[in-house]
Amino acid sequence: MDFKADDFNFEEEYSKIKSSIKRPNILLCGATGVGKSSVINKVFGRNVAEVGSGQAVTRGITKYQDENLDINLYDSEGYEIGSIAQSDFHKNIIGFIDDQRIKSHNLSEQIHMAWYCISAGNKRITELDFEVIREIQKKNVKVAVLFTQIDSVDEEELNDISNTLQQGINNIESFNLSIYNEVPKEYLDWEKLMKWSVENLDESLREGFLNSTIIGLEEKKKHIRKVVIPRYAVSAAGIAISPVPLSDSALLMPLQTTMALHIFNIWGVNKNKQAIKTLLSATIISQLGKSVAKMLAGNIFKLLPGFGDVVGGAINTVVASSLTYTIGYAISEICYKYSESVLKGENIDILEFFTFSNIEEQLKHFSKANNRGV
Structure with a gap:
């Protein structure tokens, strides 16, 4: 035969x-200029905010979808450090997570994971960052801190900011990232971020995530x-x-x-x-x-x-x-x-x-x- x-x-x-794949919902947070777009480009091979279909789902939160990706990205509007918009940033993120749970008991509509981006180049973690991360944890949403732009600091400065995070928040994972090839691979945690993300997604959502990544x-x-x-x-x-x-x-x-x-x-x-x-x-x-x-x-x-x-x-x-x-x-x-x-x-x-x-x-x-x- x-x-x-x-x-x-x-x-x-x-x-x-394709129809059997469930899409994970990933929330991207962080101050203005921390490099969220660079993270998206590196992980998914495209800037979803540029090529995808953006839809404002609530104040300060935009949902992005791309027909070539099996994920939903929710991008929070950033804030300028020291600006009055800081309080709105907190309300928008935590309020959105709560709203998604209230609107639907369906797991597919809720936020499954949050990547909180902090620029290592700023050499500080604001009190607002600490507050929002703690609140996300309280909502039982898996959250990781992504220290971006580590190419702009030396090793001692990076260790200092990492230690500050660990001292301020219990049981938080952080990953050191840069998009520049000049940074030695041993200092970069892209693959560790992928491993953590897969392990912390429900098994039914892992394939949608893996389908979408290029790393x-x-x-x-x-x-x-x-x-x-x-x-x-x-x-x-x-x-x-x-x-x-x-x-x-x-x-x-x-x-x-x-x-x-x-x-x-x-x-x-x-x-x-x-x-x-x-x-x-x-x-x-x-x-x-x-x-x-x-x-x-x-x-x-x-x-x-x-x-x-x-x-x-x-x-x-x-x-x-x-x-x-x-x-x-x-x-x-x-x-x-x-x-x-x-x-x-x-x-x-x-x-x-x-x-x-x-x-x-x-x-x-x-x-x-x-x-x-x-």
Whole structure:
């Protein structure tokens, strides 16, 4: 039995994936000029306030949405330090959080997380900052302090402001950030911010966040490997409850193609839909399926549970699950390498990464890792 890509409705399957995603609501706070836009650009690859659709939801709070992102950003109007607008800033933020809870008991409408931006360049944390952060915590909203523009201070000054925060507020996480490449990576906490954000979002909201970020590659990879791929592997086992011939592994290909679309969506490499369709139609699933089946037949994966259990050339539930998991792993790892190249500023077509040699390389890595018990 051959899998015919022309019979697979890519648009319909992609729409199903997108419609299942729940959007996290992230509140951005901070004084005027603390670099909120720079944070948004760095994390999401675009200034949502410029390209998205802004809607004033209440005084001092604007909601931004972007059709290419699976999040809602709520941007609070900043304040000038020492201005009379400071009291409005406090009222607007806390009042908005309360209003969202009063208006709707639905979790999807409430604020799920707050990023409070403080410019390290100001070398101080105002009493208003302390008050608002404490109030957000009291509302049981996860909040982190983002020390922005750390390139404008030295290490001692940065430590001083960090210590001031910790002394003033209990159980608060802070992250040191700068958008300038001149700052050594060991001083930057972008990846730590991504990890904290994922861990502090409800599990149902994590994928929407990960789909939207262009950084946090390790978190994307972890989510795909621990959450997404196992879901499809279980479904593959269901298809193979009645063992099918190894030669008929194409029965699993529609499911595996949907899995590939899902993985592409999280990695954000699905923007060129025609290229992805070409890739899935002609290359990925068929090449991977043949390569993994070859390994199965040759017992290369005999140390993995189920891989040696191919009775009479038939795919049983464990083998179908393992086959699907391996395909998902290889696709995600190649997307990871592609995303690394994009972040480095390299202009490379995704099609150039999905070569037969790259696929074989990832399968070998997977085999070695599992044989080591990784």
